[in-house]
Amino acid sequence: SPDLWPEQLPGVADFAASCKNPITNSPPKWMAELESEDIEMLKELGSLTTANLMEKVKGLQNLAYQLGLEESREMTRGKFLNILERPKK
DSSP states (O other): OTTTOOSOOTTHHHHHHHHHSOOOSSOOHHHHTOOHHHHHHHHHHHTSOHHHHHHHHHHHHHHHHHHHHHHHHHHHHHHHTTOSOOOOO
């Protein structure tokens, strides 16, 4: 506010001018690589409450843990079946 701070602060005038520019309809760069399924997932996650989002995160953590256990079992199985050995030269 010019009434509160009559002197110009460095960078503030440029920032304020950039905020006055109209918003363009072009999507940000990071959205250009998203597929429609990804955008729907973002909308779904954005509509969740904090508690629901935390439940979703816990579910993903549990799934990652279960996948890790399954991978460990399969690697152990592969070791015992000797399918992971490198061919001898």
